[in-house]
Amino acid sequence: MKATHSGGCQCRAVRFRIHGKPGEASVCYCRMCQKAVGNIFAALVAAPDDKLKWTRGKPAIFKSSDHAERGFCAKCGTPLFYNSLIHERINLTIGSLDHPEKFPPVMQMGTEARIAWFAGI
Secondary structure: OOOEEEEEOOOOOOEEEEEOOOOOEEEEOOHHHHHHHOOOOEEEEEEEHHHEEEEEOOOEEEEEEOOEEEEEOOOOOOEEEEEEOOOOEEEEEHHHEOOHHHOOOOEEEOHHHOOHHHHHO
16 A cells, blocks of 8 residues: 655645655745745645545635645645646645645755845844
8 A cells, every 4th residue: 555645724724635655745935835834944845646535625816926836725724745847746845744844845946035134033
């Protein structure tokens, strides 16, 4: 049996399950990700579209650019994903997973917008 990973929003109105192994985890420092998650970076892990199932509720969606949309819980506001409209995978927020410790980021993107003081903490 293939591994599954689950997650969802803070109020539990939206839940999801990934069937199989997700892709590599990353952090993105770009301004769009910073604004979308209200933080200095977004921690994301990719899952193929056909491996993700929404098991409770559905996320609200905001089209953040011509090539991307962001999913979140309309009830509590939890950011749930970044979805490139070009690729056939969705990038789930690692913090929305039930076991985020299983997804250590292995790459960084958008480093041109990384906040300088972050490295010195």
